[in-house]
Amino acid sequence: MLRRVAPVLLTLVVVVLGITALAAGPQAPPPQRSADYVVLVGVAGLRWDDVDAERTPTLWRMARDGSIGSLSVRSAYRPTCPLDGWLTLGAGSFAGWSGARPGGECPPAEVTVEEPDRIGANLPEQEGVVLHNQERLPWGTVPGALSESVRCSVAVGPGAAVAAARPFGRVDRYEPTLPADPAGLLGSCVLSIVDLGTVAGTDESVRAAAARAADAQLARVLAARPPNSLVIVAGVSDTQRPSRLHLAIADGPGWEDGWLTSPTTGRRGYLQLIDIAPTALTVLGRPMPDRPFLGRPAESVGGRPDDLAAAIAEPADADREAAAQREVAGDFFTLLAVVQVVLAVAVLPLLRRARRHAGPHGPKPVSRRVVATVEVLLVAAALAIPAALLAEAVPWWRNAYPAASFAALTAVLLAATTLLVRLAPGYGTTLGPLGAVAGLTTLAVGLDVVTGARLQLNGVIGYSALEGGRYAGLGTVGLGVFVAAALLTAGWLAQQVRRSWRPMVMVTVGGAAVVVVGSPYLGADSIGAIALTAGVSVAAAISAGGWLTLTRLAWAAMAGLAVTVGFAVVDLDRAPAERGSLGRFLAALGDGTGGLTVQRSSAANFDTLVNSPLTVLAVVGALLVWFALLQPWGGLMRLFGIYPAIRAAMAGTGVAAGIGGVLGASALDVAGAAAAVVVPMAALSALRVLDHAADRTRPATDRPQDAVAAGGARCSGAGSVGADGAAGPVGDDAATAAAAEGARPADVVVPGDGGGSPTDEGRRPGRGRGRTLRSSAEVATG
Structure with missing residues (x-):
């Protein structure tokens, strides 16, 4: 009964940990x-x-007094051209002109602005732009x-007219250029949008002249700003490929001397860029659409250096790093995929000839030096x-040749x-390299996530801030590597304890992951947590023996579903502006727009x-496992x-990655990583396990007659022969398995078909998948 109830209880533990991890979050003040x-x-x-x-100088003073940050100008298109950027700013969602x-280059930023009454303006193209965003693009954005x-x-200006135009094309108040005294214009409405031109090209002198002209106009805006106002300056778009990070400065009450950030x-x-519209409405106290x-x-958050030059150097350095x-x-x-494919091909003949034959005749084994070299390469x-x-x-991105610098540095660290x-101690054992690699990988990725994921x-x-998909936590590649390493670490640790304790070890390590x-x-990946919950449930269910049955797979699916439902209930209970991706998706299903997300x-x-390229890694890895490692000669079934x-x-990793x-x-991508x-x-x-497949038990004895009797017993077939024709594993593998199970040397069980546990406590000899090897004394006495 305990064995039947234990998987259920452990699954519940994983579910509770998953919901607790996802539900915990900072409470944002209203x-x-x-x-x-x-x-x-x-x-x-x-x-x-x-x-x-x-x-x-105006931008410099504004950055000194206000809050600064790097602006990702992602829109519905890449690169974000000027009209895309202005449209996205006014929509608060990803939009495209x-x-x-x-x-794929940016066309000339030309827009028709009609001024029928000399007060406002009209954009005749706006209706078509709205239909384009509603029907052709997958974001359902409402321009204006x-x-x-x-x-x-x-x-003020054509770009600002694109951002300020209502969905039917009307701009309330419009000026093509900044007036000599803009105070009256900027104070006539609670919201003003000003276009100060474009800084484009790669020529430093041309960019400097354009930036100087924009700075001079900005000085006039700041001089005429209304009282108790917030001014936000943003580099609203790219001007050419490739995309870059741009400038963002906010200056106003409550925005002094800090860093800009947002929940996105x-x-x-x-x-x-999509954060600017909701920021403006929140500051004005207006409801969201x-x-x-x-x-x-x-x-605005604290922690900015006192030295403004040092503070500005950080976002500028981030732009260089993202570009590199x-x-x-x-x-x-691409190189990693090529190397792993080559290694997969090189391993195939070694697997074929890894099993040493016990008899006097057989194919010559591969040189130990060659095998050792391939193992180091793996x-x-x-x-x-x-x-x-x-x-x-x-x-490394600060060097003149960033690619070469990264390659050299990675090679040194890899070596x-x-x-x-x-x-490392235990490298010569079957699981020694696996445990060491998994432990180092878990430690490297885990420490990075715990300390703020600065390396990712x-x-x-x-992940790149230029892509606009993720800015903090665990990325796609990091998730795949961390899931695999954490579960392998849990499996290696579980193999060191008695069988009854293995599910607990898997749940402890997996739950922490x-x-x-x-x-x-930390990782801030709700989808990854749900997937890992299912993987840990599978691993815990079969860690003590047995296969991945439909029942156990159903338990894992139920665990992932339970975490999903629990987190969804918590997420939907939050305010709309504070919901995560799952809560927003469920809310979209409720209002009929969930199809856009799908x-x-x-x-x-x-x-x-x-x-x-990670697709290649996933496919080649699956082919190698299925057509080689899982074959009778491949060794993985025996392992x-x-x-x-x-x-x-490994089963849990496959479930979680998928x-x-x-x-x-x-x-x-997750499966490839x-x-x-x-x-x-x-x-x-x-x-390693194939190399020990032909080993025989060497009973410790001091009596020559016992040794002779034991040798005769071995020659007469006392060792177990598996279904693939090879003798049962003993020596390194059997001793490790016996120690892990707490079995006596006389009770080491050899799986007959590579599919059972090395021992089976409470099972009578002669039953099940394996047979019991007798001790030397039993052999000697018949």
């Missing part, structure tokens, strides 16, 4: 009105490296939602992603970590599936039979 006027100033293409104390984009939420708005980024010093913004209100990451990441994962392949993560601790595993932000194996992945303070997720899955906790860990990829709109760690270790462990 938004309060803090200003009577808001002035939004946009300069397309403006970046932090355009700001200088002498060239742009209709029209052709030859070669910001201006629709206030009684009156002012626009969760990262100090980072803001999204009926269809919620995708953006969230920004806020984009150039290096694709090559790194360890290095499994440690490649952790080494690349650790390389982010050194600012060091591989040597550390090679010299704009990192090669992390669920908290790390799902906590809003459409975006499907499109993202397909795009990732066909364009990501699973001797070490059921490792089998449980669920996390599909639900997280990352296709096979997990395979980069699991498959090399599975191949290495299979080589």
Whole structure:
């Protein structure tokens, strides 16, 4: 009865941990009105490296007095061209201007602005733009939602007219250029949007001149700003490929000397363009529109350096790092995929010839030196992603040749970590390398997440702020690697204890991993936590023996579903502006717009599936496992039979990676990252267990007659022969398995078909999948 109830109780423990991790979150204070006027100033293409104390003194003083941050200008299109940026600013959601984009480059920013009454203006193209965003783009954005939420708005310049135009095209008050004295205009409405031009090109002198002109106009705006007003300056768009991070400054009551952030980024010093519209309404104390913004209100937080030059250097450095990451990441994962494919091909003949024949005749075994070299290469392949993560601790992107610097640094760290595993105690045992690699990987990724995930932000194996998908917590690649490493670590630890304690070990380590992945303070990945909950439930259920049956798979699915439902109930109970992705999706289902989310997720899955090198890793890993390692000659079935906790860990990894990829709109990226760690270790462990497959029990004895009797017994077939024709594993593998089970040397059980547990307490000899090897004394006495 205890064995039947234990999986249920442990599953409940994992579910409770998952819901607790996801539900815990900072309580945001209710938004309060803090200003009577808001002035939004946009300069397309403006970046932090355009700001200088002498060239742009107004921006410099404003940054000194206000709050600053890096602005991600993601819109419905990439790159975000000026009209896309202005439209997104006024919509509070990802929007895009209709029209052709030859070669993917930004077309001229031309918009027709009619002035029929010399007071306001009209955009005749607005109706078509609204239909384009509602019917052709998957975000369901309502252009002009910001201006629709206030009684009156002012626009200065054509870009500002795009942002301020209501859905039917009307701009309340409009001026094509900034008046000589703009005080009356800026004070006529609670919301003003000002277009100060564009800073474009790669020529430093041209950019400097454009930035100087925009700075001079900004000085006139600040001189004429209404009393008790908030002024936000933003580099609202890119001007060419590739995308960059841009400038954001907020100056007003309550925004002094801080970093800008918002719930959409969760990262100090980072803001999204879609956050500006809800910020303006929150500051003015106005309600949000009926269809919620995708953006969230920004806020100012402390921790900024006292030296303004040092403070400005941080977002400028982040822009350089993000640009370098984009150039290096694709090559790194492509090279990793190629190397792992080559290793997979090289391992195949070694697996075929790894089993040593007991008789005097047989094929010549592969050289030990060759096998040892391949094993070291497999360890290095499994440690490649952790080494690349650790390389982010050194600012390689600041060098003149960032790609070469990253490659050299990663190679050094990879060699060091591989040597550390090679010299670790227990490397010569079957599971020694697996345990060391899994432990190091779990430690590297886990410590990074616990300390703020600084190595993943704009990192090669992390996520880029330019993409606008994630700014904090655990990224897609980090999730796959961490899930695989944590479960393998749990399996290795569980294999060291008695069988009855293994599920508890799996739940303890796996539950801690669920908290790390799902906590809003740490990994902040609710989908990953749900997927890992299912994986841990599977691993705990089969860690003591047995296979992944439909019943156990159903328990795992129920556990993931329970966490999903529990978190959904908690998330839906929060205010709309504070809900997570799951709560917003369920709310969208309620108002009939959930299909847009499903459409975006499907499109993202397909795009990732066909364009990501990690897809190759996932597919090649699956092929190697299915057509080689799981074959009778492949060794993995034998490994699973001797070490059921490792089998449980790998099964749980497969379940978690599959669920996390599909639900997280990352296709096979999570599975590919997990395979980069699991498959090399599975191949290495299979080589080790096959190398011991022909070993025989060597009973310790001091009497020559006992040794002779034991030798005769071995020759007469006392050893167990498996279904694939090989003698049962003893020596290293059987001793380890016996120690893990607490069995006596005389009770070591050899699986007959590679599918059972090495011992079976309470089972009579001769029954089940294995047979009991008798001790030397029993053999000698018959």
